[in-house]
């Protein structure tokens with residue numbers, strides 16, 4: 001957890017391979033696949049309230065929200081790790097993170113999520129975006145990188161993060177535009193947002 005907090009303090013974003021142990025990432029992947037195969041993933045929308053809409057081509061993943069009462073030991077373990085991260089970030093960085101909303105996400109091969117910010121126009125509670133990847137043996141040639149733009153300028157430099165199983169990517173939600181590049185295979189993650197109080 002120290003490395004996550006140090007990276008966040010230094011640059012506002014962080015990548016940590018091996019944040020989830022392999023057996024936990026694998027178990028969560030099985031649960032995501034099971035949700036997919038039993039038809040429990042829903043095409044994701046963008047926006048909030050009246051602006052909420054499903055727009056093909058903007059984001060093509062399918063999701064299932066995690067309940068506050070986790071439905072498996074693996075989900076409980078994931079939430080415990082997120083709670084440790086929340087407490088460390090609040091202690092060291094005074095981020096005032098209050099709760100976590102999180103969902104499984106599955107991008108079919110070829111799907112993408114175009115460049116966006118994770119905060120809504122009329123709701124700025126989302127503070128820290130956290131993504132844990134659940135894909136075994138992901139190769140550079142599989143694509144599907146999370147492309148994080150380091151500032152808001154059109155010609156901003158970027159970093160590309162490979163969605164390798166167990167890797168954590170996190171960043172300040174209001175500061176970093178980002179996109180998901182299309183992949184040659186389906187791509188699984190647990191994506192979440194720590195929120196402040198209103």
Ligand code: OGA
Pocket residue numbers: 105113118131145146178179180189191
């Ligand atoms: C999102 C998102 C990034 C990723 O769901 O808002 O940007 O790498 N996900 O899956």
Ligand code: MN
Pocket residue numbers: 116117118178
């Ligand atoms: Mn996003």
